[in-house]
Amino acid sequence: MLLELDHVTKEYIRGGKKFFALNDVCFGIDKGDFYTIIGRSGSGKTTLLTVAAGLAAPDSGDVVFKGKKYSELSDRELSAIRGNGIGFIPQGLGTVPDLTVIDNVRLPSFIYPEKADDTRALAILEKTGIADLAQSYPNELSGGELKRVLIARALFSQPEILIADEPTADLDRLTTEEIMKLFSELRRDGTAVLLVTHEMDTIAYGDKVFTCESGRLTEGKQ
Amino acid sequence: MKPVTSMTIVKSSLFRRPLRSIGLSAVVALLCAAIFGGLILSSSMNRGLDTLEKRLGADVMVVRYGYESKAQGAILRGEPTTFYLDPGALDAISQVEGVAAASPQIYVATLSAGCCSYPLQLIGIDPDTDFTVTPWITGQIKGALADGEIVVGSKISADVGSELQFFKRVYKVVGRLENTGMGFDTSIFMNITTAKQAAHDAARVSSQELQDNDDLISAVLVDVADGYDVKEVANNILRAHAAEYHLDTVVSDNMFNEVSSSIRNFTSYIRFFEIMIAVLTVLILLIVFSVTINSRRAEFSMYRVIGATKGRIFSLILLESFVISIIGAVIGIVVMSEIIFPFSNAISQSIGVPFLMPSVATILSAVAVSILAAVICGPGASALCAAKFTSKEVYSTMREVM
Incomplete structure (x- = not known):
């Protein structure tokens, strides 16, 4: 298994009361899998993705990437997994405002210089349809264009798994289709794709669909 | 294309946010100017006193009453x-x-x-x-x-x-x-x-x-x-x-004691002023860097998302504040030099004590001490803020800014 969540629980306090963002979640995804997670707002979908990406630690249970438990890794080792194994597309807009689009896409090479590959960066910009914006700054882009920059940056690292939190939320129908086709291509190349979405049209691109409700994850569309 | 390095990111941040960069540099410049000016003034007066003692060479001067x-x-x-x-x-x-x-x-x-x-x-x-x-x-x-x-x-x-x-x-x-x-x-x-x-x-x-x-x-x-x-x-x-x-005497020790007491008083004022400025500057830097880093939480969280270690974020923040501090230090020293060196005579007359320009070595030492103070205070203040930021879980920071 490429990535596995084993009885993962994550609690938060809201309004002075504890609630389960993740409640005993067991889940696994392997190379080339394309899974979609749906659920109402506040059901724990984003928490699940961030725990899976090693951006938040579970209160109990284990997250295992290629046999390595996150809880047993140092910050350097876990960061290396995020940088090399996982491509994370956050829900919010996460670009460096002072760098151009092309530099934002190439940003992982700042942390891992061995990843530097300008040709690949330009090819990804072409693929995501923002090649003409390469020298623009984030504040000059629309929400949809910014989303594509984040997707392009996640792809630049050639991750083994792409974890995307509502990647097509701000995109029009045509662009959504293009992006979903791109994800499908990736999975054909062996990249696992784990997607949270509210758009039912995008479910069709995946192999399986999971539903998140009150921190519990169940297979199928509820 | 030029590779994306820490310096590329720092330069972009500084040039794309000129007001922020100028503001931060100005605060550091103030600190540096105060330290450099204080060191030059006090060493000039001490050198003047040393020379005075050496040059007069007599224990007693006898004059008409x-x-x-x-x-x-x-x-x-x-x-x-x-x-x-x-x-x-x-x-x-x-x-x-x-x-x-x-x-x-x-x-x-x-x-x-x-x-x-x-x-x-x-x-x-x-x-x-x-x-x-x-x-x-x-x-x-x-x-x-x-x-x-x-x-x-x-x-x-x-x-x-x-x-x-x-x-x-x-x-x-x-x-x-x-x-x-x-x-x-x-x-x-x-x-x-x-x-x-x-x-x-x-x-x-x-x-x-x-x-x-x-x-x-x-x-x-x-x-x-x-x-x-x-x-x-x-x-x-x-x-x-x-x-x-009809004689009177001037005992050189008394004369020098009077002068050295004036110098001691003046240098203690300078020290007090320097310490006040340094404390104020560090507080201002802490607040300013804290506000700056807070406003860039989304950016720094994003570096974590793409695989940056806490240490990498820390060093990026330190590098940026180091560059700002060096720029501020140079500005502070140049501005203070433009005030002190051309007006040394006026300063000497206004404070009423001998004033002798320090040697090149002393000036260089003052430059080094001022720059050192700047690179300790600026990056030191940002390091405290960076430590606070990196101690938090990435997702909790992301949730705050999303």
Whole structure:
């Protein structure tokens, strides 16, 4: 298994009361899998993705990437997994405002210089349809264009798994289709794709669909 | 394409946010200017005091009663004055117990000279007995000062070989002294014979009567013998001859103590000012960097998302604040240099203590200390903020900014 969540629980306090963002979640995804997670707002979908990406630690249970438990890794080792194994597309807009689009896409090479590959960066910009914006700054882009920059940056690292939190939320129908086709291509190349979405049209691109409700994850569309 | 490096990111951040960068640099510049200025001022005054002690060279200066403050003004601040002493006092003082050497000097104030738009102090020394000025004049000229020859202080604009005219008499400049930070810088030295002539010329011009003999003197400089207390010897001189010759004494220790006490007071004000500025600056830097880093939480969280370690985020924040601090430090030092160096004379006069520019090594040390303070305070403040930021879970920071 490429990535596995084993009885993962994550609690938060809201309004002075504890609630389960993740409640005993067991889940696994392997190379080339394309899974979609749906659920109402506040059901724990984003928490699940961030725990899976090693951006938040579970209160109990284990997250295992290629046999390595996150809880047993140092910050350097876990960061290396995020940088090399996982491509994370956050829900919010996460670009460096002072760098151009092309530099934002190439940003992982700042942390891992061995990843530097300008040709690949330009090819990804072409693929995501923002090649003409390469020298623009984030504040000059629309929400949809910014989303594509984040997707392009996640792809630049050639991750083994792409974890995307509502990647097509701000995109029009045509662009959504293009992006979903791109994800499908990736999975054909062996990249696992784990997607949270509210758009039912995008479910069709995946192999399986999971539903998140009150921190519990169940297979199928509820 | 140029690779994306830490410096690329820092440069983009600085140039794309000029107001933020200028603001941060200005705060660091203020800190650096205060430290650099304080160091230069205090070391200048201390150097002035050291030179003063070395250059005067006498333990006691005996002058006519009532001229004590004028003598001090001439030596410390270069305030030209003319005064005379009963010449018989020289032999009498030489006989007092504890006096190892006594040498006469003549002090004559000029009206004006070709070199300067202000009066100067002429000081005549006796080359045969002098133990105060001769040792440091010797390095400037070959042999003893001949009649009609003069050595000028560092602030008098006359080249060696040129001529100056006082009271319609021409003198040849044979030497130029190093800067002392005291009245000697605006004084002119000549042998006692030449000085007597100048004194007579001065009296003639101002229509004053002056005794016409060879024993004209203004002061007697006394070197106290080893094992004797300077103040006691000064008192002995006064007890034995004050009434007869109308004497007063200036004890060099007292004079220097007064000056060094002024310097100590002034340097303690500077230290206090420096510490206040440093504390304020660190507090301001802490607040400003904290606000800046807080406003960039989304950006720094994003670096974590793409695989940056806590250490990498830390070093990126430190690098940016380091660059800002270096820029601020250079600005602070340059601005303070533009204030201190051209206006050193004005500063010296306004604080009323000798002021001598420090050596290049001291200036370089002050530059190094100021830059060090800047690179400790700036990145130090940002390191505290960065530590707070990186101690949080990435997702919790992301949730705050999303």
